[in-house]
Amino acid sequence: MRALAVEGVWKFYGDYPALRDIGFDVQPGQCVALLGRNGAGKTTLLRILAGLSRPSKGAVKVFDKDHLDRSARSAIGIIGHGIGIYDELSALENLRLFAGLYGLQSPDKAAHQWLERTGLERVKDGLVREFSRGMRQRLAVARAFLHRPQLLLLDEPFTALDDRAIALLQSLLKESLAQGSTVIMSTHQLREALELATHVVLINRGKLAHTGLRTQEMLDDPTYLYRTYGEA
Amino acid sequence: MRALAVEGVWKFYGDYPALRDIGFDVQPGQCVALLGRNGAGKTTLLRILAGLSRPSKGAVKVFDKDHLDRSARSAIGIIGHGIGIYDELSALENLRLFAGLYGLQSPDKAAHQWLERTGLERVKDGLVREFSRGMRQRLAVARAFLHRPQLLLLDEPFTALDDRAIALLQSLLKESLAQGSTVIMSTHQLREALELATHVVLINRGKLAHTGLRTQEMLDDPTYLYRTYGEA
Amino acid sequence: MREKILYSLGIVAALFLARNIWKMLVGLPDEAFQGAIFRVIFFHVPAAFTCFACYLTALIASISYLKSKNLKWDSLSVSATEVGLAFGAANLVSGMIWARIIWGIWWTWDWRLTSSLICWLLYAGYLVLRRAVEEPTERARLSAVMSILSFSVVPFVFFSIKWFRTQHPQPVLYGEGKMDSAYRSMLYINWIPLLMIAVIFVAVRMLQEKRQREIDALRRTVHAF
Amino acid sequence: MLFFRQVATVAAKDLRSELRTKEALNASLSFALVILLLFSFAFSPTSDMTREISGGLLWLVFAFAGALILNRSFARELENDCLDALISSPVSSPALFLGKALANYVLLLGIEFVCLPVFGVFYNVSWAQQLPSLALVLVLASWGVSVVGTVFSALTVNMRLRELMLPMLVYPILIPCLMAAMQLTTPLLAGEPLTGDLFAWLRLLVGFDIIFTALAVVLIDTVLIG
Amino acid sequence: MLFFRQVATVAAKDLRSELRTKEALNASLSFALVILLLFSFAFSPTSDMTREISGGLLWLVFAFAGALILNRSFARELENDCLDALISSPVSSPALFLGKALANYVLLLGIEFVCLPVFGVFYNVSWAQQLPSLALVLVLASWGVSVVGTVFSALTVNMRLRELMLPMLVYPILIPCLMAAMQLTTPLLAGEPLTGDLFAWLRLLVGFDIIFTALAVVLIDTVLIG
Ligand code: HEM
Ligand SMILES: Nc1ncnc2c1ncn2[C@@H]1O[C@H](COP(=O)(O)OP(=O)(O)OP(=O)(O)O)[C@@H](O)[C@H]1O
Numbered sequence A, B: 001m002r003a004l005a006v007e008g009v010w011k012f013y014g015d016y017p018a019l020r021d022i023g024f025d026v027q028p029g030q031c032v033a034l035l036g037r038n039g040a041g042k043t044t045l046l047r048i049l050a051g052l053s054r055p056s057k058g059a060v061k062v063f064d065k066d067h068l069d070r071s072a073r074s075a076i077g078i079i080g081h082g083i084g085i086y087d088e089l090s091a092l093e094n095l096r097l098f099a100g101l102y103g104l105q106s107p108d109k110a111a112h113q114w115l116e117r118t119g120l121e122r123v124k125d126g127l128v129r130e131f132s133r134g135m136r137q138r139l140a141v142a143r144a145f146l147h148r149p150q151l152l153l154l155d156e157p158f159t160a161l162d163d164r165a166i167a168l169l170q171s172l173l174k175e176s177l178a179q180g181s182t183v184i185m186s187t188h189q190l191r192e193a194l195e196l197a198t199h200v201v202l203i204n205r206g207k208l209a210h211t212g213l214r215t216q217e218m219l220d221d222p223t224y225l226y227r228t229y230g231e232a
Numbered sequence C: 001m002r003e004k005i006l007y008s009l010g011i012v013a014a015l016f017l018a019r020n021i022w023k024m025l026v027g028l029p030d031e032a033f034q035g036a037i038f039r040v041i042f043f044h045v046p047a048a049f050t051c052f053a054c055y056l057t058a059l060i061a062s063i064s065y066l067k068s069k070n071l072k073w074d075s076l077s078v079s080a081t082e083v084g085l086a087f088g089a090a091n092l093v094s095g096m097i098w099a100r101i102i103w104g105i106w107w108t109w110d111w112r113l114t115s116s117l118i119c120w121l122l123y124a125g126y127l128v129l130r131r132a133v134e135e136p137t138e139r140a141r142l143s144a145v146m147s148i149l150s151f152s153v154v155p156f157v158f159f160s161i162k163w164f165r166t167q168h169p170q171p172v173l174y175g176e177g178k179m180d181s182a183y184r185s186m187l188y189i190n191w192i193p194l195l196m197i198a199v200i201f202v203a204v205r206m207l208q209e210k211r212q213r214e215i216d217a218l219r220r221t222v223h224a225f
Numbered sequence D, E: 001m002l003f004f005r006q007v008a009t010v011a012a013k014d015l016r017s018e019l020r021t022k023e024a025l026n027a028s029l030s031f032a033l034v035i036l037l038l039f040s041f042a043f044s045p046t047s048d049m050t051r052e053i054s055g056g057l058l059w060l061v062f063a064f065a066g067a068l069i070l071n072r073s074f075a076r077e078l079e080n081d082c083l084d085a086l087i088s089s090p091v092s093s094p095a096l097f098l099g100k101a102l103a104n105y106v107l108l109l110g111i112e113f114v115c116l117p118v119f120g121v122f123y124n125v126s127w128a129q130q131l132p133s134l135a136l137v138l139v140l141a142s143w144g145v146s147v148v149g150t151v152f153s154a155l156t157v158n159m160r161l162r163e164l165m166l167p168m169l170v171y172p173i174l175i176p177c178l179m180a181a182m183q184l185t186t187p188l189l190a191g192e193p194l195t196g197d198l199f200a201w202l203r204l205l206v207g208f209d210i211i212f213t214a215l216a217v218v219l220i221d222t223v224l225i226g
């Protein structure tokens, strides 16, 4: 069973095709780096995968179910540009809310567990508004991992994070990869992404330019990819 | 004459000191990388330097004038998180507006010149709203450089830019450094910043942790700085 | 080719309208109570019906857009709404002129009049809403929803004279109002050219919309590096 | 079952975060008071006149203050991209919508029950004579306002002129509902019972509520997922 | 000299970008029409009553529609952090403020001059009998509204509940100004000339304008630079 199957996806903004016939498969356990220059269509694609937007043509299957399906959605975890956390609620309330929405058996237990894992247990009753950026980012991670998603979609997760926050996120991602989850992340910070990735998908102005394993060359010189498969 | 003199600057948010007794000098022609972990106070400091915010204590001098002074302001150019450009105006109108506000002798000529230099001449009458991200970024650069500022303040200028956009910005910065301008930029993308920087200022939870020349060690291993001067 | 057909249709409609006006002025006698001004009705009522027809078209086009995601339906929806607004305005203004002469005032807060105005404002709101959304697909989607919601007021306009006591004349076509058959047939006959004009306008606007989309797409490619 | 639990969860979240800060509530309450004041200046009502226009006045105040609450409803989700987090969760759009509409409904009713006595004092109206009927009218009309307002809040949330668009679009659609409420409230405030003619208005209110709730539930998915 | 050039540049920029899209203008115009409608329901004005409350009605409409324009004034600068670009330029805060106030003033007057005839038609008021005096009142009162509104637009621009805060804060302060305008407008619309008693109101308007313009110019720097 494929974790994700993207089949001939097009997305039009008006008459402008932001995605043109994108198609690729992701097997469970893979970590895919979604690369491309500014405006290539990474965010557009990730939003479609996350069920936040409908493709104009084509289909997206998550574990062989339509991506807008309820059970497909419960298998997905997202971290976007915003943290997706309510400022006026406490850390615990936030996690309990999402645990409830995802229909977890014991929302309370799941919430506490993830507070502990992200090191937020001792501030669990603090309002998010008062948290520092690092703590908020941790909470966003806890929110995304809470329901043990089998497919993680991350849009530029390393942007504007410092070395420590990046290390935390990387270790969490590694762990959930080890547990068999699938990860797809877009980024411009090639080094951080390629260290983690097992596969690479490169988009060029809305078209699939390359998809395949991450090779040693890419690690050695991140611009290798753009030079080889991108435009001049 | 110092390009910038920061003297005992404190900034309080309520009772919380976001900046604690920051003081350093920058000589003309230097390129300073302002580093620090998330929440260290980089943005707070840059906003004070740019005259967008007043220090709670201490003083900031730009070319020996108070930073809120009109002539100090005309010497400063900023690029922040937003591009600082009006979506409903055309590229030319935007530049002409700022040229006018800065009291340039011939606003029209300056605007055209910078449109040309950033490669936007052929779309000068297009509304900014329709521009792609790369083009907007160029326009923001043109806006910041328009009045030939002697002091450039950049807050995370490389964030979320692709390789090409970073290269463009770097080349423009290099050029204006060569012409004797001073640059101060905050960033988490250490590699890109350190390549350009001549000096380094490290802030740690609002306190100055290190200031000095950028050394070869830093270039070789960007985390060297945090390891040496930062907290555990 | 398409333009030629449209233009010739336009000429036919104009000739038809001229004939009707001639008939109205020369062929029909003044009405007993209201006098010469009564002839406004030959425009007032058909304009209202044309306007409703346009709104209905917009509704159908909007639903079709949501079903098919084809931007052609969106252009039909805007075009029909714009033309509908024009005819709505014609209805309002002719009614107001009439009111000025018969009632002595331009406006009264009567349900029929007011609901017509609400309806007009709602569809004007539709156009304002369209301007606030940049991206064409999103604009089409949101304005389709708006169009569907707006249409809920149209029956209200139509039946307002039934539901409430109003100063506005009772409907002669289906209700208790009475009208001489010569007047009545004139009413119907004059509806034909107005409807033709509406159709032509809608077609022209749709062409414009299509061109506009093409231009936008071209400009985007120019403005994208 | 799951559906209703989700509706309740969403509504509880909205209410909790509103009641924690009470920002929107306070602001729209004081806004309501301010416009009550403005009206009383503008129309310097004599007691006779007040009697005639009390229903209209009251519902205008509710409509204006309500728009502020409704505007916040989806705008609240924008701050940290929370809307994306909600939509990508397995909550269906109708459940999300009904939860938010419910929360708005409760807030709106809260504002109304605070404004009523204040209004009574300012304009010297003894409003409590027909309390059950009045409550019925409030309950029905406020649901209409909440449902329509919440749909438009979702519709306009990503627009450039959100705070301008919402009132501009929402009031015309609400006019039948507000009109009926005004017509019903004026006699009720004057102490007259509901009689013959007024039932037509009540029917209009019920019809409005049903039609727009149905339309909203059908259309909301299209509005939320582009 | 430079000061006035900067004021003009800022005002021209605001007007140009507003007139290019006409969004706020269209929206607040149709909003004005909608509330004219709402009022007419709420108060179902007979011709007698209309005569008494016409000034109040009109200024309420202007105040509500104006708030939408004013709300946009600084909010417009947020989109791309343009406000930072403006403040960091050598334009002084008062120049920035006056430029924006001027742009709002022009837009407000535009809306008023469109609304007046519409009001005249809908409420059957022949409003043009005392045109010069009426224009004077409009010009004076609108300046007060623009200045106060622009200050509060700046004050609230970074608040979480911007669209809620502005009307809540601005109307109470505007009450003297609106009150005077209402008192002056009612007789002028009825065709009576300005006489004895009314000059006191006119003086109030002038005083309001002067005081708040001065206050605003003094305080704006503190408001804009934190
Ligand atoms: C601004 C004011 C007015 C508006 C908005 C208005 C609106 C309408 C509308 C929408 C209709 C067609 C719908 C229907 O027939 O059910 C209509 C029909 C009609 N109107 Fe008006 N009207 C206005 C003023 C007047 C006045 C002043 C008169 C005459 C004194 C008048 C006489 C009629 C008549 C006779 C019909 C035909 C009714 C029928 O045959 O169904 N209207 N009006
Ligand atoms: N709402 C929108 N309306 C119109 N065009 C859009 C919209 N969102 C994205 N686009 C266009 O679609 C293309 C892809 O955008 P997208 O944001 O997906 O790029 P990206 O790969 O995420 O870029 P970046 O690296 O800059 O984030 C771009 O050309 C962009 O201009």
Ligand SMILES: Nc1ncnc2c1ncn2[C@@H]1O[C@H](COP(=O)(O)OP(=O)(O)OP(=O)(O)O)[C@@H](O)[C@H]1O
Residues within 6 Å of the ligand: A132, A133, A160, B013, B018, B036, B037, B038, B039, B040, B041, B042, B043, B044, B045
């Ligand atoms: N408006 C504000 N109100 C209260 N506290 C603030 C505000 N702005 C910043 N702070 C606090 O001041 C400190 C410094 O923030 P600042 O944004 O300057 O950090 P930074 O170095 O730019 O961090 P980052 O790398 O995450 O951008 C942080 O602890 C932050 O929480």
Ligand SMILES: [Mg+2]
Residues within 6 Å of the ligand: A042, A043, A044
């Ligand atoms: Mg992106």
Ligand SMILES: [Mg+2]
Residues within 6 Å of the ligand: B042, B043, B044
């Ligand atoms: Mg920062």
